[in-house]
Amino acid sequence: MKMLSLAAATAALAVLATPAFAxxxxxxxxxxxxxxxxxxxxxxxxxxxxxxxxxxxxxxxxxxxxxxxxxxxxxxxxxxxxxxxxxxxxxxxxxxxxxxxxxxxxxxxxxxxxxxxxxxxxxxxxxxxxxxxxxxxxMSPLAEHLALIKEITPDAKRIGIPYNPGEPNSVTVVNMMKEMAQEQGLEIVEATATRSADVQAAARSLVGRADVMYIPLDNTIVSALEGVVSVADQNDIPVYAADTASVDRGAFAAVGFxxxxxxxxxxxxxxxxxxxxxxxxxxxxxAAGTDLVVNPAAAEAQGVKLPEAVVSRATKVIGQ
The missing domain is CATH 3.40.50.2300 (Response regulator)
Known part of the structure; x- marks a missing residue:
């Protein structure tokens, strides 16, 4: 058998040791x-x-x-x-x-x-x-969102949705929510904001017109969520969200990714x-997998009583 030189053997070992994506x-x-x-x-x-x-x-x-x-x-x-x-x-x-x-x-x-x-x-x-x-x-599990709204706030009939009409994803969600809500005897109340600076005013326009607020996956609204939460806390309007990260920031419940x-x-x-x-x-x-996240402190601030059944099946309870 022919022996490899030391240099050749070293080179061969180097090739074997090289990462697959060098x-x-x-x-x-x-x-x-x-x-x-x-x-x-x-x-x-x-x-x-x-x-x-x-x-x-x-x-x-x-x-x-x-x-x-x-x-x-x-x-x-x-x-x-x-x-x-x-x-x-x-x-x-x-x-x-x-x-x-x-x-x-x-x-x-x-x-x-x-x-x-x-x-x-x-x-x-x-x-x-x-x-x-x-x-x-x-794509949000909209049927689950409506089911959660009806479970926690069964007396709510008007769902306020602040959104940016310049975001096609938001327009799609609002239209889908209108159709699904109508089938369940619920009404969607719109409030538009094209800039983050307009979000709090949009939320304020829903006071007296909406029983709850729903925050879709709208980047303009989510980027200024604190303005929505401030209005909600002052007026006892429960805030549901489509993304779970918003529950850490003051929405009280979300089913989302x-x-x-x-x-x-x-x-x-x-x-x-x-x-x-x-x-x-x-x-x-x-995307696969959705979580239920709730925030009892936010719920209390917005005048909501979280059912024990909801808390017990939550993936995460903020503050616990």
Whole structure:
């Protein structure tokens, strides 16, 4: 048998020891605004990539930019990212996803925290998106939300929804809620806000017109949630939320996704693309798993008695 030289043996061992993803990959993440749910999604993406073998400082360049709630800035960021040519772009939220998808036809895009990918015209087919785009939808379990409202506040007949009509995801949810609520003898009362600075005034306009408030996955409203909570606490109006992170901030109950988990599910898709799969061949998924989170202190501040049955089945009880 022919013996390897010391140099050849050392080289062979080095090849065996080389990580499977030695070539540095780049992932650029952008969101329309910073708030706990979207921030958690970003962190989930990063951690899922790490678990898949892509680590910052070793074989991954991971960048993040927020548009600070400005769609024009989102479009500017999208153009900049396309110019940077990362291996994958991950836009978080519908406005950021629309900006990125409009800016590139060849860089893989994996969107997340998008309620209605079809309505937002990000893809034309959820199962076979084609092209360079795929991602995760966070379509809210609206039937569960209405069921929770009826369970905890059975006398409520008018549900106030503050939202930004410039966010297509919010328009979709409001229209769906109108249809579903009407079937159950409930009325949806709208209050619009196009900027974070307008959110508290929108909430105030619902005083006397709504029995409860429901906060959809609307980035403008969620970014200024404290203004809604202040109005609700002063006027004994219960605030339900579509995202569980908002319960920590003063909503008293939510059935929704853990956005860190949504981010991890998104990161798993990104890793598949970094390993060689085509984005357009990966079906768009609806995020898996919902939690029930309640906040007894917020409930008391808003004049609500939380049923023990609700508290006992909650995934998380704030303050306990």
């Amino acid at each position: 070539q540095t990959k780049s992932v650029a993440v952008t969101a329309i605004v910073e708030h706990p749910a979207l921030d958690a999604a970003r962190d989930g993406v990063r951690d899922a990539l790490k678990d898949a073998g892509f680590r910052e400082g070793e074989n991954l360049q991971f960048s993040y930019q927020s548009a600070q709630g400005n769609p024009a800035t989102a479009a500017q960021i999208a153009r900049q990212l396309v110019g940077d040519r990362p291996d994958v772009i991950v836009p978080i939220s519908t406005p950021s996803a629309q900006a990125v998808v409009a800016a590139t036809r060849d860089i893989p895009v994996v969107f997340t925290a998008v309620t209605d990918p079809l309505g937002a015209q990000l893809v034309t087919d959820m199962e076979k998106p084609g092209g360079n785009v795929t991602g995760l939808s966070d 853990n956005y860190y988990d949504v981010g991890r599910q998104t990161g798993e898709v990104v890793a598949r693309i970094l390993k060689g799969e085509n984005a357009g061949d990966i079906p768009v998924r609806v």
